[in-house]
Amino acid sequence: MINVSRLKKGIVIDHIEAGHGYKIFSQLGLDELEDVVVLMRNVPSRKMGKKDLIKIETDINLDLTVLGLIDPNVTVNFVEDGVLLRKEKLQLPEVVEGILECKNPRCISKYQKIDDIKFYLIDRKTKEYRCEYCDTTTSF
Amino acid sequence: MLKGRHLIEPSEFRIDELEEIFGLADSIIQKPENYSEICKNKLLASLFYEPSTRTKFSFDAAMLRLGGQVIGFSDPNTSSVAKGETLKDTIITISNYVDIVVVRHPQEGTAKLMSKYALVPVINAGDGGHQHPTQTLTDLLTIRHYKKSLKNHCIAVCGDLKFGRTIHSLVKAMHRYEGTKFIFISPEELRIPRYIKDLLDPDSYRETTSLDEAIGEADILYMSRVQRERFVSEYEYLRLKDYFILTPEKMLMAKEDMIVMHPLPRVNEIAEEVDDDKRAVYFHQAKFGMYVRMALIIKLLGLE
Numbered sequence: 001m002i003n004v005s006r007l008k009k010g011i012v013i014d015h016i017e018a019g020h021g022y023k024i025f026s027q028l029g030l031d032e033l034e035d036v037v038v039l040m041r042n043v044p045s046r047k048m049g050k051k052d053l054i055k056i057e058t059d060i061n062l063d064l065t066v067l068g069l070i071d072p073n074v075t076v077n078f079v080e081d082g083v084l085l086r087k088e089k090l091q092l093p094e095v096v097e098g099i100l101e102c103k104n105p106r107c108i109s110k111y112q113k114i115d116d117i118k119f120y121l122i123d124r125k126t127k128e129y130r131c132e133y134c135d136t137t138t139s140f
Numbered sequence: 141m142l143k144g145r146h147l148i149e150p151s152e153f154r155i156d157e158l159e160e161i162f163g164l165a166d167s168i169i170q171k172p173e174n175y176s177e178i179c180k181n182k183l184l185a186s187l188f189y190e191p192s193t194r195t196k197f198s199f200d201a202a203m204l205r206l207g208g209q210v211i212g213f214s215d216p217n218t219s220s221v222a223k224g225e226t227l228k229d230t231i232i233t234i235s236n237y238v239d240i241v242v243v244r245h246p247q248e249g250t251a252k253l254m255s256k257y258a259l260v261p262v263i264n265a266g267d268g269g270h271q272h273p274t275q276t277l278t279d280l281l282t283i284r285h286y287k288k289s290l291k292n293h294c295i296a297v298c299g300d301l302k303f304g305r306t307i308h309s310l311v312k313a314m315h316r317y318e319g320t321k322f323i324f325i326s327p328e329e330l331r332i333p334r335y336i337k338d339l340l341d342p343d344s345y346r347e348t349t350s351l352d353e354a355i356g357e358a359d360i361l362y363m364s365r366v367q368r369e370r371f372v373s374e375y376e377y378l379r380l381k382d383y384f385i386l387t388p389e390k391m392l393m394a395k396e397d398m399i400v401m402h403p404l405p406r407v408n409e410i411a412e413e414v415d416d417d418k419r420a421v422y423f424h425q426a427k428f429g430m431y432v433r434m435a436l437i438i439k440l441l442g443l444e
């Protein structure tokens with residue numbers, strides 16, 4: 001069995017709701033990373049019953065905005081030389097760029113290639129965002 | 141300052157900024173000759189990606205009456221814009237030629253997209269079912285003209301309140317004014333959407349299915365048509381379209397100084413006999429539409 005508990009420098013994404021691990025894995029583009037990445041699924045957890053967990057051994061600064069969107073309850077641990085540097089709770093981002101897609105078939109973004117569509121958070125509870133162009137609400 | 145700004149949706153101008161536009165429109169109405177050359181040597185591009193003769197004429201007339209000139213198209217199929225050029229490239233190019241751009245497009249959000257790349261002010265002349273801010277400005281100027289203010293009115297809106305974009309914009313715009321009350325008159329199936337009601341103080345509106353019951357209370361009656369394409373079946377359309385028709389008999393129950401408005405064109409929701417009633421102002425709205433566009437163009441160009 002691989003020992004994943006010792007991380008020289010990297011990130012541990014903990015308390016991922018069971019089943020969301022793979023989603024996060026692909027959204028962060030971890031399959032394209034050259035570094036060591038471990039995705040653990042269905043890890044027994046006292047708090048959550050079952051959880052997913054991701055360990056990434058890397059120097060790269062990852063854009064973690066997407067995490068807040070997929071699963072705002074995860075904890076991100078930044079590790080250096082096997083020591084926990086800091087722990088971060090995530091929040092839903094106020095503005096999301098380039099991750100969401102507008103659901104409105106009449107939206108101009110369906111007809112023109114627009115890379116940088118902004119979505120503005122309108123409801124924390126329902127995780128709903130509003131398209132900057134047509135105002136249609138959408139969620140992840 | 142309105143100079144250099146875009147107008148994409150009606151609520152992006154503050155109340156005092158709207159007042160600037162309406163005040164100027166008043167002056168134009170009083171002495172149009174004072175403004176007949178203010179836009180001399182200015183050029184407006186009128187980009188109509190779908191035909192809308194009414195709106196196009198209103199903008200063209202506004203610019204020409206200010207002494208400016210207009211270039212553009214009203215049918216994208218006959219112009220080079222159809223040949224796969226992106227809207228971004230089109231607007232950047234056109235921005236080089238003109239001082240102000242008016243755009244109408246069937247897809248929602250187009251004016252917003254173009255305004256991001258435009259080097260000159262962009263006015264949204266309708267983007268699908270989304271926004272049509274100059275229609276809202278027209279409605280506000282009309283109310284302000286006949287009722288002398290935009291405060292403390294009871295506005296009854298009648299018809300298709302579920303899909304009617306004009307009505308949603310009007311409600312959003314009017315609820316910002318002090319003392320506004322709304323009565324929403326519609327069949328159950330076409331009630332005003334939740335998200336609009338959420339904007340309003342619960343004491344400031346009520347809903348009813350009876351025009352008869354509500355008409356006596358209204359200072360302004362805003363009628364709207366019921367569009368065939370909104371319905372799943374012809375039967376549903378026929379059942380609901382005649383639900384609320386304004387007749388001379390109903391007008392007897394209305395206040396002496398009530399005004400009846402309608403975005404036009406009407407189908408049959410207002411009986412023709414009502415046209416002769418002095419309270420029917422819907423045919424004059426078009427004139428206010430032109431004046432408000434004249435004032436808007438002057439303000440966005442920073443000419444006054």
Ligand SMILES: [Zn+2]
Pocket residue numbers: 102103104107108109131132133134135136249
């Ligand atoms: Zn959209």
